[in-house]
Amino acid sequence: METLTADPVWTRAGLLLGAACTLAMFSFLWRENAVYRFFEHIFVGLGMGYTVAITWTNVLKPHWWDKRIWVGASEEVFPFWGLLGIVGLLWYFQLSKNRAWLSRIPIGILMGSGAGLIFRRIYGLFFTRDGQVTQSFLPLLVSVDPAAAVRSWNLALSVSAAGLLAFYAHLLLRRFRRGTDLPAGIEIRLAGGFLLILICSAPLIPRGLVIAWDNSLIVLTLVCVLCYFLFWQEARRNRLATGAATLGKWLLMISFGATFGSTVMARLSLLINRAQYLLEQCLHLE
Amino acid sequence: MTDPPIQVLLLLSILSVFLLVFIFLARRGVPVRLRRIAGLESIDEAVGRATELGRPVLFTTGLEPLNSVTTLAAIAALTRVCRVCAKYETRLIVTLAEADVYTLVKDACQQIYAEEGKPELYREEDIHFLSTMQFSYASGTAGIMQREQVGAAFFFGAFAAESLILSEAGNQIGAIQVAATTSSYQIPFFVASCDYTLIGEELFAASAYLTRDPAQLGSLVGQDLAKFAILLLVTAGSALATLAAVLGPESHWVKAVLAGLLGGAAS
Amino acid sequence: MRRWVITFFTFVSGLFYILEFVLPGQTGTGQALRAAKPHVGEAIMVIAAFAVGLGVIGVCRHHLRKVMLRQKGWPNSVALLASMFAMATFKIWEKYDPPEVAQRLHDLLFLDMYNQLTVTVFSLLAFYVASAAYRAFRVRTVEAGLMMVTAIVVMLGQIPLGDRFAALLRLPWTFTEARLWIMSVINMAGQRVILLGAYVGGLAFGIRVLLGLNKDTLLEKNP
């Protein structure tokens, strides 16, 4: 496979086809139409054909087919060649009505290996030296550079203030709609109490240390969001747990807001790429 | 390959024992009660609203085929919606993106209508297998929603980028919308545009609640305990870390405990 | 009986990896298991690869029927099948020193058609984001409100204009900083819990799989 040199005829044909595909897909914005459907089918066909080819050339051929001549011939004996083929072909019993359960055997082998590996995966992700749980053992007090502390304090305070404002706006809105006054829930008292404790305990802290706002917020979020994802009724008996769960839901929403923002960037990037392609490569507006 | 420290093995086996014990307890018939899930209770409300307006209800199960856990959980929710619809005599439209899901859903719906004593209300032409192609499926569903002016829409299952197309269509016609998905990066879009959203694992909890499958219910409780154990671990760990910071460099014993917690990993 | 056979295979392949993890690897059985691991892994890789034909057969059945019966949209099915076989042929041929034309055609199909089609299909979403932003994203609850405010801060933090905007408003921080803070504190902790939930759920699912406690629709459909 040599790298091909650019050839104007082929390049032009490629660009023309590419532009046609792009425009056909964009026509969907006007309404769903026949041209769009035609190109969509081609798209699915190409994707499937590609996957089949690459699976053969990169996996089945080198790891299975090429080995049939090796049986007993070299030290890298792979005696299960035939057996493996049989197990692999069991997949295709899915197409039969009465023997479909046989296709559960390869699925079972794959699922079983995944299930067995989950222990190692949990260890590797959560409990090694820099694991997720291990790294959540955060000190709530640290000695830090005062300037940085002030900065993070500013941010934490702005965000908490924004949260409180949002909550009161919500109360006001509900009052408008329902005509009733709702008392502040336990969750707001919990959040306020937590902030108050942190602020009031400031003078009690030994010299040279400050509250690690970020760490405190991280631990608070971890605990509250975990409480939200508890489903057993017994775990919700406690009012504190219920409050923590509601607060957890709010914190989770902030996290989803972040996802929302970055998703917008992702979607726009794709469109920008199309604009680049059409304007620069196809129309040469450069 | 290095060996994992004994503390981690111990912790993992404790977590597994939690799960095993509760799965078997639940299979033995020990009752398990789950907390209130707001989105689940809204099913009756949403179908009721559609009935009042005299408009049909739409349900869709997402992109994944039958072997995905998420789709199975969605089908469990569909059985509930179907039952409520049969009770209220409201028309139910289902759109699907996988052929194997289609056969299962068709049989299930027919059976539920029969069980509720209204087999004549079941209409096979209201269960659509649209396309396995993401955008055809999405635009097909959105088209049906607009043509039929559905009063309530349920999006349960695994969704990808088409979440927005679906929920925007529902918004346009003023349908009450309930979504449930485990695709965490689609949740924000559902939250922004639907009336109720079941977040992540809530879908599995809902499915366990609706199917009353003891293995699922038991493992939910086991998972709760496992998560709670980890919560305690994190709290203890950060309390120790704080203590170490307060005591300063002389706090050898705190550091030793912290290090011992996960087999030298946490130093 | 069938259930037992399937559970047996599942359990054995799971047990291999569990024992390999738990047993000390320097001696005895642990050492043997570790030595066998690459071969087991290779076998599993091959088994997984065999599934690739299923999708093809499904698609062929569905679309061939459409073409035979001249159902609505059958020319699309012809296009799908043709493009599938063309792509597969040229991709496999690529490995065996094909003539230049074949390679050019491969590039045409893969680079100029497949890639462009995929990117464009997904770029349609940008338009939907914009129209949904106007038509669907209403702040109805405090949760949605929190989400929207965060989203706007994050969005302003990822464009170069955002920081100029912050300077204009004389905010004590830039939006880039605010974005990084939200991302690495609250978002980080929230995502950590989601990760934790997913893995604990995975553990529970894994245990149910190994013991054969999951409901299996396929088995129940064909008893």
Add this chain to the structure above:
Amino acid sequence: MRRNQPRWIYLAMGLSVTVPFLARISFQMPISKPVQRTFDQVETLARDNRQRDHKKLALLVADWEPATMAEINPQVIALLHHFMSREIPFAILGFRPTGPSLAQELAEEVARQRGEEYGKTWCNWGYKTQMDTTIQSMLSDFYTVVREDIKGTPIDRVPVMADFRGMEDVGLVAEFTGSSCLLQPWVEFVHAELRTPIVHGCTGVMESPVYPLLSSGQIQGFMGGLSGAAQYEQLVGKPGKGAEGMAAQSLAHLLVIGLILAANIKEGASFLRRRAWRP
């Protein structure tokens, strides 16, 4: 007008991404910490390699598909420029069918500009299935899992692989993907076992789930979406598609924010008006 309302919005969207290209506006991006750390990690590898007899490879894990090409390609191009300018040999591997071919395409493109060639600078290990078990096997015995390169040459005959013994000779894993959960096995198996530094490139959508891994130190840095690419291009000094797109990105972002605000203000105003008129 109301029926065509989405089409007006589509038009505004289309204009907001095309106009900046025609007007040729460009911006400097502030470099964010995760991107800076990615850059520093590559520099560290280059420095360490200079002191070693056997150079360690960088492993480019190509798990992206054409759907996310728009965001990932600029990141990979910038990173490849960085690898080649620091003479870091690298290998490509993927667990998504199209990934290795897309990466190969980009590598050939960058190599052409820099006068490098396949085999001497990099090697493509190709596509593999079953990610988790395969990575496990690679850790035990690399040559069982990778037998030949993408062109069918036995792997030990590719010059760049001459000194390669196994995964311990990988000095950096650079994972690029558009789907979630493809990064985690590298952390759980490779980083946990060999402490290999990992850097990551992902689409904007997948950015927020990466932060837990970054803050725990399980990955050393990452670049997210087009803005990450633009920043890396700036660091490497090779402005490309990423930097070019940032002006359009800004305008389109403002449009989306404006639409959200407008909708909510409109809603709020009509809500208040309805209330005011009600007796």
